[in-house]
Every structure is written in structure tokens, then in C-alpha cells.
Amino acid sequence: MAMIRPFVHIIILAYTFVGFFSSPTSAQDQTAADSLLNVLHTDDTISDSSRCVLYYEIAFYSTDPSERIHYAEQALKIAEELQNDQLIAFGLRYKGNGLRSQGQLSEAIKHYLDAASLYAGSNKGLEAGVIYIDLGDIYAIQNNYQNSLNYYRQGINIFRQSKDSVKLATALLNVGELYRTNQKLDSAIVYFQRSKAIFSKIGYAIGLAYNLGNIGLVLAEEGKYELAEENIAKATAILVKIDDQYPIAVFQTALADIYANRGAYDQALVYGHTSLKIGEELGLKEQIRDASLKLSEIYQSAGNSDEAYTYLKQYIAYRDSINNEETIRQMADLRTAYEVSKKQAEVDLLQEQALLNNIVVWCAIFIIALLLILTVALLKIYRIKDRAIRIVRERRRVIAAQRNQLDEVNKTKDRFFSIISHDIRGPISNFQGISGLINVLAESNDADGLKQLGSMMEASAKEVSVLLDNLLEWALSQEGKIPYHAEPVKLKELCQANLGIMLNMAMAKQIELRGRLTQEVIVDADKNSVSTIIRNLLSNAIKFTPEGGEVKLEIAEVDGMGLVSVIDTGIGIPKDKLNDLFQLKGMRSSWGTKGEKGIGLGLTLVYEFVQLNHGQIEVESEEGKGTTFKVYLPLTKKTVLAESN
Template sequence: MGAIYANNNDHRKGIKYRRQAIEILRQTKDSITLAAALMNTGYGYYLIEKYDSALYLYEESGEIYSKKNFEIGKAYNLGNAGLVYAKQGKTLEAEEQLTEAIEILKELEDSYAITEFEIEMANIYEQRGEKQKAEKYLLGALAYAQEDGLKERIRDASLQLSELYSSEQEFEKAYEYLQNYLVYRDSINNEETIRKMADLRTEFEVGQKQAEVDLLEEEAFAHRVLLWSGALIGGLLLGVIVLLHRFYLMKVRTARIAKARRQVIQGQRDELDHLNATKDRFFSIISHDLRGPVSNFNGVTYLIQRSIEEGDQEELKSMGIMLEESAQDLSSLLDNLLDWAMSQQGTFPYKPQSINIAEICNPALRVFKNTAKAKSIEIDDHVTSDLQVYVDVNSTSTIIRNLLNNALKFTAEGGSVSLNIEMQEKFAVIHVSDTGIGIPQDKLERLFVFKGVKTSYGTQGEKGVGLGLNLVKEFVDLNKGKIKVESEEGKGSRFSVFLPLAKS
């Protein structure tokens, strides 16, 4: 809870929950976790400028890390204390703490923290007028940041180098680093723009809902007006018998007009209902397809935690690369899903094209690679095929992702999941097989029927909404294909998707 509030920049609530965690951890023997909670709480105090409180907590966490010889924790603790001393203007203490932290982190090859601490060292030397030392630390921080693709640190180091060289009247170097700063600043801003576009999409959908409500209110008002008119006409008919025939004709005419208007309103409402249903399906698809990549992140975090506990630094570096790849896959998937959803005009878009089937399968396999690793499940990470299919890429990708997600979800640790491709007559056939729990015979006949929201759980409690296989069947039909299922309870399942080959 404390981390969630801190990540949303509500540091005061983050501190509140972390202090509660500290009190609980003091009753346990888990001193390393206690030290981490103390250090993170101290960093929260640093961010809200309560420096004495931050140093008090750093002192206690530092003693624990030193006693346990936990070098990475000790380095972070020293560096964070150095940041506080720098804010207090105690540059000698800050320099001592930051220097020791950087030396430890270089041995551990933790470039993320090194860049932050070296940039702060450069600030200290700039304040003293020692420009050469400041330049050395800024160039070192920039090199580490460029090596690991840390965009924000590249941006900050480039800006400080530009300002440093400008103050020394080395304008060519100042201009070079200013250009580098602008490139990375714009790149980071573009990522913010993508997030804002997603927010605008949500606002647009809320506006559509409001328009539907307004239309229903107008319809209700029209019905009330019609009833009032009828009552008035009835009263006039009773009061003025002589004009009965005329009023009768007026009533018939009014009824015809009202009926015609109701038909128009009904048609508009039906169209809105259809558009709204399609929109809801798109949100369901997007939510369902994001489960795989998010689960992939959970798998990586589990492996990172295990590597930290085992002190396996090489595995941690590997996990860092996996996190970057997973983030790129998730970003690509989000872009594709949002572009796809925004292109719909009341129906699911179907834009078939000729494409190699492996180009659809391999991205899906990468998305679930870390989820499989976290469950110790063997899975292909790459398939090759020269078969060209004629399909809609987005809906076909959804088919593959859903089948792989289900296979992993219902396969226990130590099992295996495979994806194979072959040709049968005029179809490319994708086989997704697993050694999971299988499907009871009585459920096979209604496997692809979705009747309201239903929750199913995997071998490790993974939650689903029962939407995936319904979408698979719908999208297989959309792409003029077919699907077959073979399963035996307790021995696993095999889903075979037949997709039409492209005409040569």
C-alpha cells in the first residue's frame, strides 16, 4: 500500500502505511525486509523535505545492512543519505556517502543508482567550482545511462553537461549535449502523450454514455408530452361534442406523428445499443489480452525476488533485460489494441492480408515466455514456418494469445506448452498443446459458448472471466477458419486452429 501511494506521488500516505509495516516487521526476524522498509520510508521523507527524519531512518537501516553484509542495501542507503546531506548543504558528508555508495554499486554493476548518485556528485562539485570533476561524473553517469537505455538520466545528464560547457564557453560541446537533451526530452514527452491519448479515449467513451442517457431522457419527455396531449384532447372532446369529428382527426394525426417519431428514436437507440455493445466487447478484448503481458510482469518480479534471495547477480541482470523486453511487448500490444479499437465503426474490423503465420505466433510466444518461466513450464520461444495465411492480423493475434494464456493457466508447475504449425489441404493449422488439467467431456460441447460473466481459476489461482474461448471461436469464424479441440481430463488439451492459406 505504501509503494502504491508513493508511485502515485502521494508520499505522505505512502509514509503512513510504510510506518505501519515497520512496526509489524519489528516483531519478526526478517531484518532485511525491515531495513528496506526503513530506507524506503526515509526516501519518502526526503521527497517531502523532512531531512532529519530521513537521516534518522537511514541510520537504523544502514546498521542492519552493515551487520548482515547486504552490500546492495548498504550502497542504496549510503547514496540516499548522501542525497539528503546534499540538500542540507553538507557537501563534505554528501561527497563521502555518495563516493562510497558509487564504489559498491560499480562492483555490483547497478547502473540505475550509479547514474543518480554520480549526477548528484556533479552538482556538489559544480557548487564548489570544481568544473573538471563535475564533468567527469556527468560523463560517467551519461555513459552508464546510455548503456542501459535510462532515458530520463540521459536527458538530465545531457542538460547539465550542456549548461556546464556553456558556462565554460565551450559552445560546440554545449550545443551537442543540448541537442541530445532535446531528443530524449521529446522521446519521454511522446510517451506521456500516448498515455494522455488513452485518457482522452476514456473521456470519449464516458461522453458517449452521457449522450445515451440524455437521449433516453428526451424520449421519456416526449412520452409525457404525448400523454398530456391525449388527456387534453380527451377533455376537449368531452366538453365540445360539436367538434368531436375534428378532434378525432387531430388525435389520429397526432398518433401517427408520435409513432413515426418513436420509430426514429427506436432506430437511433438500437444503433446506439449496437455501438455500445461493440465498444464494450472491445474493452473486454483489450482487458483480456492485457492479462497475459501483466501476468508476464508478475512472472519476472517473482524471478527477480528469487534471484535477490539467492544473491544471483547474473540472473538479476538477465531479469532486467526480460523486464525491458516485456515492457516493449506490452507497449506494442497496447498500441495495436488501441489502434484496432479506434478503427472500429460499430463492428469488429476485419482487414485481411497475406502474412507469414510465424510473424503472428512469435510475438505471442514472447509475451508469455516469462509467465512460463515463473511456473517452470517448458514453452517454445520461437517457431519457424514458410506458410502464408490470409487473415486479419489483430484478431488472429488475439486467438493465439488467448490459447497460450489458457494453456499456461491450466498447466501445473513442471509441465509443458507447445505451439506447432503444419499445413492441411488449404489451411495452415496451429496446434497449441499442453500437459495441463484437461477438460471434462461434458464441458467440451459448450466450450465456446459464453453465457454471462463466469470466473475460472488456473493451477496457481490465476483468475479469468470465461471470455477467452468465446472470443477465439468468434474470431476464428471471422477469419473464415475453424477450430478443433482434443482433451483428456488429467492429461492435457490440444487446440487446433485452421486458417486459410494465402493464394499464391
């Protein structure tokens, strides 16, 4: 596997104050920050100016970006009340440091430039040098190599002139990191070694830790893994003591890369997930991005494509969040504004061409204002047009959906009336020949024949009656005219009534019809529609059960619902018809065990009435063994309350 360079930027975020704070000698020490917080919370006699300084020191030492921002903002409020430009500049820079750690780069650079503007034309050259390093760091994060190097060099020149060892070593360290991220490894090592020598000489622990870690990263990229791991281990040991988590996360990513190149994927994943966890806990977008990319590469090498894809998506999301075009544009605009402000300060100091410069500035402002007004107007026009297009598209979509729905309804009705016209012809035809048969049988005094003919007429009449009842109820349900009056319904009483209605039909086929109605079950439903459900299911069961068979009607309470079960020992239902059993599709005509005609409308009506009563229906069937229909209806609230008590 080829060496994949980890995309990192190790940046020193802390510098000592010159001529302002005397106590701090190192930065990013959470223990020191916690101690200062204790002082802040226990001493009520601190003056405003001292409290402001204390807030800055806490922000200076804190390793939590959110905490840095919070205390820098607290200090800024006091500094603005005191109208102290130096204090305001410190607060702007520290808040910028916190914003940068969170990946809010455009906001960070704005705060840095505001701080630099306060130093323009003053004797605060050293503080201006710190801001140049900060700006170089921001452009390094954005991979803007030339701008970053220019700002670093300006800072280095200031620090060399002032002979400030810590700041000079820090600037050298960041230049080395810039060279490393641009694959100029020889130059990177030179700057790291120079920085390391200064930090070692003055005993600056955190600077030494960053140098050791960065040297380890260079060695890793050169394939010298053992030396790289040794340097990173030394750096991590120092950083753990001062609780500086951000560089630890970066170095964990580097270790993950080292072990991945060795083929030790399990250990590599441990380091990668550790780095990601730190980034997520501290809200470090850049580190989350780098760790996600490394985990994606490791999982891909280990053959786990699903996990690799998951972390690749996370990497792309964070990469785009940090490097989006709007952020880059804002940074370019801020840098341009700063350069203009810097030149204007120089002109003010020389007191030359003041009037001309003012005219130029006002003209620029006027032009920018016109451009902004034009941009806003065009944006509003675009939004109005886009909104109109979206509304038209949505209305077209709704109309198309309604048209499709109407087409489907029409097709269903066409199928329905086709079925009715086909299947009602049989019973009606029976009546057409009855008058002739009556005359023939009457002339021959065939009493038995007349009785048999009477039975046939009765069966045909019942068949037509049931068919017409179902047709009427189905048609009313399609138009939404079925009356629905929910009330407590006693299933035992309702089932007994319908058993009595169906008893003659069952006896005619020598079928044993019996009910198991020992338990009183009360449901909240419409009584008429529930009766139709029971009647149709019983009629269907009798129709498809042969002579000598059995049909049972049972009720019970199951899982907070009332259950009505119709069980028969009939011919069963083929598996290929179960899925469309309750839908009115195609020619649904079928014949009972004694030639009874059916079109499937009854089951469709049963299904719709079950839905009307907020219930459910299930069917279990096996060909040659019988069928069971189960209808679940909601119990009344009184029943539910009684059971819960």
C-alpha cells in the first residue's frame, strides 16, 4: 500500500503576552485554566480590569475551543467598556483561535484582521507579528501555500528583530509544517530542527512536543515508521501531561496511517477511532475530516467496503464544510479588506493624499453599495422565479396524481359493473324459465317437482337479494355515504342473531353451524356494518364448505382487541389468490360446493367495513382443509379501563 500523507496542520495556537501578562510561560494547559477558574469563582473582590485579564488567561490556557470562545467574549465585554484597544485586540485574537479550532475559518480571520487593525500605526509590532502567524495558519488550513508563506515570513522577521525566542520558534515550526503539507520534506525537517533547538534551549514543553510530533510525521512519510512512532510517542507523552487533546488527535491519525501501511489494520483502526472521538468531543471539524478519511482508507484496505463508504461520506461532508467556495471567497474578501486598511493606515501616518484617498474610498463604497443593491434585487427576482417554478411543478404533480387516482377509480368501477353484468345474468335467467316449468309441472300434477322448483326459486331469490344488498352497500361505501355510528356493540348478541339467520342455509347443505360464544366481548364499532361483516363471512364459509362439513363462529379478547373468527372445513383458498382476496380485480366469479355463484364482492365489502371500524382482518387457508377469517375490532374504552384496573 502506498504511503498516504495525512492531511494535518499542527499549529501553535498560543503565545505569551509581551509586557502584559507576566505569569504564563506556556499555553494550552487545562490544569492551569482550571486553577484560574477556581480563583475567578472564589474571589469576589477582583476589579473589572483584573477580571478581564483573568478571563484572557483562562482563554489562553484552555484546551477546549468552546471554553476559549466563551471566556474571550466575557473579557471583550469588559475591554470594550474600559475602551482599552490592547485588551480588545487580545480578546479578538483569542476568540479567533477558538473559532479556528472549530473550523469556522472565515469568522476566525475576521477577528484576526480586526485585531491587526488595532495595532496598525502603533508601536505594537510584536503583537502584529503574532497576528501574521495566525493569518498564515488560516491560509495553511485552506492549502493557500503562497499567502500562508508570505504571512509567516512577515511574522518571522518581526520576531527576529524583537529577539522573542518563543514566537520565533513557533513561527519556524509553522513554516516547517507548511513545507511538510506541500511535500517539501527536506525543507520541513530544517525548520523543525531549528524550532526544536530553540524550544529545547528555553525548556518550552508544548513547543518541543509539537516539534517531536511533526518530525515523526515527516519520518512516517519517508517510510521510517519505527523512528516516526518513537517521536510521536514522546510528543504524546508531553501532551497528555498538559491535557492538549487536539495534537494528540492529529498524531493518533498519523499512527493509524503507520500501522495501516504495515498491514496491522486492527491496531490502525483503534488509533483512527481515537482520533475521531477526540475531534467529535471538541468539535474540531478539521480533525473529524482527517480522521474520517483515514478510517475510510483503512476499512477499504481491510476489505470492509460498507464502513469505508460510510466514513468517506463523512469525510466529504466535513471537507466541503471547511473548504466550500463561500468560505474561500469570504476569506479572500477579508484579506483584501485588511490589506486596504493597512495601506490606508500608512497613508494616514504620512499624511499625504488624504483627500484623494477619501474620495477613492467613498467611491468604492458607493460602487459596492450599488453592486450590493443590484445583487439583492437579482437574488430576490431569482427566488421569486424559482418559487413560482416550484409551485407550478407541485401543482402539476398533484394534478397528475389526482388524474391517475381518477383513472384507477374509473377502471375499478368498470371492472365492477362488468362483473355484475356477467354474474347477475345467471340468477335472472333462472327466473325466465320458471313460469314455463310451473305450467308444465302443474299440468302433470307433479307436486314434488313444484316443491323442488320452489326451493330453486327461493335459492335464486336469496342469491339475487344478497348480491343486490352487497352491491348497494359497496356503492354507498365508494361514495362515502355509509352511515357510521360507533357505539358499544356486544359481539355475543350480534353473533347469535347472525347464526340464526344463516342456520337454514347451513341445514340445506347438511353443514353443522355452531358458535363458541362463551365470553362477553364488547367492541366500539358500528353495529350494522359489523353485522354485515359477520353475515358475509358466514355465508362465504357455508358456500365453500361441502355437505357434512363444519362452520364455527368464535369470539374472544386478544391483545386489547375484540376477535371474531369464522372457521370452516371447506375447500380452502389457493395461495396465488390470497394476496388479492380483498381487492376487486379481474373476473372474480367462483362457484360454491353446490354450484352457488359468487363474484368476490362480499369479501371486498368485508375488508372495507373492517377498515371503516378501525380494525384488521387476517386469513389463513390451506386447500382441501379449510379457511379461517379473523377480524380484530377495538374494544370499548370501558372494557380497556376495566382490564387495566
